[in-house]
Amino acid sequence: MSSQEDFMRELVRRFKNPPNYGEIENADIVSEEADYSCGDRVKLYFKIGGNRILEAKFTSEACLFCNASTSILLDLIKGKTIEEALSLKEEELLSIFKTDSKGPRYRCIILPLRALRKALKGLKLK
Secondary structure, three states, rough: HHHHHHHHHHHHHHHHHOEEOOOOOOOEEEEEEEEEEOEEEEEEEEEEEEEEEEEEEEEEEEOOOHHHHHHHHHHHHHHOEEEHOOOHHHHHHHOOOOOOOOOOOOHHHHHHHHHHHHHHHOOOOO
């Protein structure tokens, strides 16, 4: 089995039964972002403790790539500081999907990162 087949299986798994899916009751921060050109919409929920992301979940009405990207993004930032989460670059997320900013799924993959930045903007602790 090729690594591409394994990768596609992982995407489908994350789409059908995405880790981190659901709402956080009494979330400290909720952020919603949509891409009106394709109809994808994600809503992120965060519990913050001090300067750290303690818990993160999402709900969505989105395609396979957006759902998988959101699930992966939340895996990457859980337990991280606000600054660490905000320092995540588009290229890091895109590289997981073996694409770049010219790829056909760029907007789908980056949408959750836009929602993350919107949620955490202004929360940087000194």
